[in-house]
Amino acid sequence: MAINTSVYSPKQFSLYLAIQDENMGTAETTSADFxxxxxxxxxxxxxxxxxVQDRTLRSGQQVFHPNDHYVSEKGATKELSFEWVVSGEEGLQKLLQLISEDTSPTVTVSTAGNRTPAVYAHGAGTGEYATLIISNPYAAEDRTYHSAVLTSLTLSMDAGSNGGRLxxxxxxxxxxxITIGTSTTVDSGTAAQTAFVKTLYDCTTKNCGTASSEVDLVCRSFEFTINYPAVRIGYQGGSGECEGYSRSGQYSANGNMSVKYDANSKVVLTDMLAGSEKSINFGDGSAINFDLLQVVYTGYALNFDEEAGTFVDIPFECVADGSEALYTIIAT
Known part of the structure; x- marks a missing residue:
């Protein structure tokens, strides 16, 4: 067979996202939702x-035989990772809705300390899950990845990377x-996005401390991560796909700030060693904002090898009791 001369640029591939209106187990097919x-x-x-894989070395042999190798997609799980320099408002809001289960991301995104996870069951319409499509330039090789839950989301801004953009x-x-084949869902056009390009330099409020008397910080990076684990449970159908997801693991929100070491930031060490509950407010208050009313500092490390001066890394964990908000995010 003659060599195939086709070469596909990585830039010919595209990623599309929709929050699934269909019940869990059925991929979204409405182009305008993507x-x-x-x-x-x-x-x-x-x-x-x-x-699902297994290798079984049986008696009477010292090497694997071909039939000692077992592999099956029945009972399997698959993950898809991404990194996006945010350019569109709607895409970011979809991600926030998926990780928080808050269905009003155009206003604020929040979750409470006494939150209860939604039910994620095959054939049901509860919960927040997505269909993703990887558009492939190779004919009939699009990947449709459906009924997918977002298990982690990190939002970060760093003066030294990507122009400080979110x-x-x-x-x-x-x-x-995963369905592999030609997908016509996104070929006819997808929803237009509202431009949303926010940077570290748009975040004019950079405060931490006691809610009533927060101190101002000089910041060079901010990172915030939300984790919402999922585990498939059960199996159904001829392909052994899941009957649902358990989302009973710890829901957590944590982050890190890199700020200039000075009279305002040095008090964080005292608060960290005391285990004191403090607050962080980072953003512009209207278009991009992280309001973290209850945080516990989990570390304090000075960086001495900077020509810009001495900076300090301040990792933190968000906490909430009862109906208190674990976090409140604005991205609109």
Missing amino acids: VKLDVVNVTDVDWVGGL VASGTFYTGYT
């Missing part, structure tokens, strides 16, 4: 990490089989 995440590089599905990264998880 937005394009114009990531720098598309990441392929992790086909191996959650694949970057969203995270991981999707599914217990359903």
Whole structure:
């Protein structure tokens, strides 16, 4: 067979996202529900990490035989990771809705300390899950990744990277089989996005401390991560796809700030050693904002090798009791 001369540029691949209106187990097919995440590089599905595999070395042999190798997609899970220099409002709001289960992301996104996870069951319409499509320039090789939950989302801004722009990264998880084939869903056009380009330099409020008397900080990076784990449970259908997801693990929100070491930031060490509950307010208060009313500092480390002066890394964990908000985010 003659060599194939086709060469596909990584830039020919595209990633599309929709919050699924269909019940869990049925991929979204309405073009207008999808937005394009114009990531720098598309990441392929992790086909191996959650694949069911086994090698059984049987008696009477010292090497594997071909039939000693077992592999099956029945009972498998698959993950899809992404990193996106945020350019569109609707895409970011979809990500925030998926990680928070807050269905009003155009206003604020929040979750409470006494939150109860939604039910994620095959054939049900409860919960927040997505269909993603990796558009492939190779004919009939599009990947449709449906009924996927977002298990982690990191929002970060760093003066030394991407011009200080907001970057969203995270991981999707599914217990359903990936469909490989031509997808016409996104070929006819997807929803237009409202331009949303926010940077570290738009965040004019950079405060931490006691809510009534927060101190101002000189900041060079801010990172905030929300984790909402999922585990597939059960199996159904001829392909052994999941009967649902358990989302009973710890829901957590944490982050890190890198700020100039000075009279305002040095008091964080005292608060960290005392385990004191403090607050962080970071943003502009209207278009991009992180309001973290209850945080506990979990570390304090000075960086001495900077020509810009001495900076300090301040990792923190968000906490909430009862109906208190674990976090409140504005992205609009």
